[in-house]
Amino acid sequence: MNVSEQLLEILKQEGVKHIFGVAGDALNPLVSAIGNQDQIKWVKMKHEGNASFAAFAQGELGDNFGVCASTVGPGALHLINGLYNAKKERSPVVAITGQIPTEYLGTNYHQEVNLTKIFDDICEYQAVIRSPEEAPKVILRAIRIAVNYKAVCRIELPADIAELPAANQDFLQKSFRSNSKITAEIKVLEEAAELINQAKKVGILAGVGCRNSKEEVIKFSKLLNAPITHTVKASDIFDHSTENVVGLTGLIGNPSGYKAVMDCDLLIMLGTDFPYSEYLPHGTKTIQIDIRPENIGNRTSVDLGIHSDIKDALEYLNEKCKLKRDPQWVNALNKDFKKWIKHNGKISSSESDFKVLHPQVVAKEISDKASKDAVFVIDTGTSAIWASNFMNFHSERRLIGAFNHGSMAVGIPAAIGAQIQFPNREIWALVGDGAFHMTLHDFSTAVEYGLPIKIIVLSNEELGFVKIEMEEAGLSPNYDALEVKNFDFAAFADLVGGHGIKLEDTNNVEQAILEASQSSKPVIVDARVNGGELSLPPNINFEMAKNFAFSKIKEGLRAAKGDQKNWENIKNELLSFIDKELN
Known part of the structure; x- marks a missing residue:
């Protein structure tokens, strides 16, 4: 077994079914190995950029990571746009790129590109293989980081190392995948409940981070008689027929979605890094809950930030917050939203x-x-x-x-x-x-x-x-x-x-x-x-x-x-x- 075949075996044990790419040069040993088995299919695309977009789709939609591949310098560069999209969408993708033989690195050799420098802003980690002994260790590290951080990682396989005998076979193991939750301090959740209980008009801005907590968000909305405005990415979570959903805000939003965010006296941002600051209030009390602490306060000033899974935080708040009995605020926005939908249906x-x-x-x-x-x-x-x-x-x-x-x-x-x-x-x-x-x-x-x-x-x-x-x-x-x-x-x-x-x-x-x-x-x-x-x-x-x-x-x-x-x-x-x- 050579290093390329070992890489393929690792991908098999991780449940990978498809690799999107364009064959050539350093990748030839890997492509040859794929042809000798039937668990993983090589999907030959016409352009490497399209291969990375196809891998993004699989990382975004499935419960595994997408995989794309390209040969040395020029081919690898074509992957960048789709991989950058995967990074921005937080979709786990592993990109396999070839590289010129190691003895020529740094000599301005034919097709030589400093891929580590080029991919530095895209990848959370780059597994640059320099010996058969380190190959399985860095390959598995790249996979662990991609799946656990929902990130893009790259595996660089130089042409000469690709065909060397594999080493450290006893090191191979299925990559660790975390199912842990992030739970906020009770003290912080109590502060949130107090702010919510004091507010008269609560607005909810829900993002794609709510994908696994839709029921809790709806229950929260009904408890507070709070309208739900959602982001574009969350359109398949909070669809038009979901109770208390009043649409989008932003440049392509609708009036009721915009008003729900701008006219409330307490805005609760759930699992979103909504980027358009001009469509967010800046003098309104705001609570932001997110599993990514760097998002909290990123777009507007926040009175209370909560680092937590949305589901866990809302389960607590749904128990501790008081029922808001006056539905006038949410009813008016629901009425406006239905009127907007009816008008759109007509045109x-x-x-x-x-x-x-x-x-x-x-x-x-x-x-x-x-x-x-x-x-x-x-x-x-x-x-x-x-x-x-x-x-x-x-x-x-x-x-x-x-x-x-x-x-x-x-x-x-x-x-x-x-x-x-x-x-x-x-x-x-x-x-x-x-x-x-x-x-x-x-x-x-x-x-x-x-x-x-x-x-x-x-x-x-x-x-x-x-x-x-x-x-x-x-x-x-x-x-x-x-x-x-x-x-x-x-x-x-x-x-x-x-x-x-x-x-x-x-x-x-x-x-x-x-x-x-x-x-x-x-x-x-x-x-x-x-x-x-x-x-x-x-x-x-x-x-x-x-x-x-x-x-x-x-x-x-x-x-x-x-x-x-x-x-x-x-x-x-x-x-x-x-x-x-x-x-």
């Missing part, structure tokens, strides 16, 4: 007589037709707006994306990773055309492995979210830079052996989504949506209104001077507004 109904195809109609139809345990990969951009505002992630549905890293192009590769892990679940990816162009080459990978992923491309021939950012800054959008030149994505799907569906009319939305859901092949729905959709934040201040007005004046002046692209945008925005108003 996203596939039964309406819309003259243009609105992206929210497509998103809503997917939400209505997808299975109860579907996994949704939401790409960065306007796709996140339509998904968070018009889709409901109820039942056993899961939602993943690049919500902290904000990287485009997570959709297709993460869908591949998810579908391989869950072959019997529907996997939907909602992506913009800009993001689709970045990763379309790996759609053929889904075809090769027979993965029935459903890729919905919202094709409006522009970088829509970037346009919104420019308008909010008071800039006139540069449509030469924002334009995305598209081809027939449905024909492309058919060309590479998948199933393509062209969608251009609201009347065909239901049929298209049903066809996609029933397909046994990978699907691309090429949805030619209107590019003039406007998305407004839940609270518009003077600065926002001023910047938006300036941007529109500049666009109008450019259009008046004969700029056809600015005129087309203005026309699309008017069409979108009138179309929705008339329905």
Whole structure:
């Protein structure tokens, strides 16, 4: 047994089923060893960056770590974006990278890259193998750190060491995985109960750290008659039908979610490092509970921080806090939220007589037709707006994306990773055309492995979210830079052996989504949506209104001077507004 084969045996004992990567050079011994067994499958991706996004999906969705691999320097560098996404989402991933032979390190050898320095900001630990004797020790250390800290770790395997005889076989053992809980001091919890009992209007901001304590959060909310505002990442925990949930805050939030956070006299932040400080109150009493102490007070001033598992803390508080009998505060916000949902349902109904195809109609139809345990990969951009505002992630549905890293192009590769892990679940990816162009080459990978992923491309021939950012800054959008030149994505799907569906009319939305859901092949729905959709934040201040007005004046002046692209945008925005108003 050589070092590469030993690494493979360790991965087997850890329950790894797939390695996503591109073969070559230093990895050849490992790839060869994979070919001699059938427990671990090598999934050959077209690009290493997509391999790391696929591994992220498996680390995020499963109870194990994802694994991706690449060869020496250039290939390893391609892994960075997906691995950075895994780091920011706190998804356990182990990346295996090759390295040039050790005798050439430091000589500026062909393809030599100082990978330790490059990956230093991404990885919690790097297992740089320099001898067969240390290999199993550092490999297992990397795995322990990845799974217990939900982190990214890297294993570096130089080409010469990869084929040396393995050593320290007697050291091999299954990696330790902690099930310990973090429990706060009773004294601190008593202080929290006292603050809560004194407050009149309590607001809850719940994040993804509440995934294993949903029942306790709901019980807490009902006890305090407190509305629950949630983060985007927690949309599949606190769905639209959950009692006392009033939606999102932030730039893509809704009014009731925003008010619940900003108008309370005590804010309780549960398992969230919500990054947008401008959407948090700064003069309101605040309690923050988190298992990561570095998060407490990170975004707004905190009167009381509690380092604890959410479930344990709430079990205590649910016993010690007094019932708040006045439901007026939460009832008003619940009413506003239901009104908002009803309005959204009206402007996203596939039964309406819309003259243009609105992206929210497509998103809503997917939400209505997808299975109860579907996994949704939401790409960065306007796709996140339509998904968070018009889709409901109820039942056993899961939602993943690049919500902290904000990287485009997570959709297709993460869908591949998810579908391989869950072959019997529907996997939907909602992506913009800009993001689709970045990763379309790996759609053929889904075809090769027979993965029935459903890729919905919202094709409006522009970088829509970037346009919104420019308008909010008071800039006139540069449509030469924002334009995305598209081809027939449905024909492309058919060309590479998948199933393509062209969608251009609201009347065909239901049929298209049903066809996609029933397909046994990978699907691309090429949805030619209107590019003039406007998305407004839940609270518009003077600065926002001023910047938006300036941007529109500049666009109008450019259009008046004969700029056809600015005129087309203005026309699309008017069409979108009138179309929705008339329905």
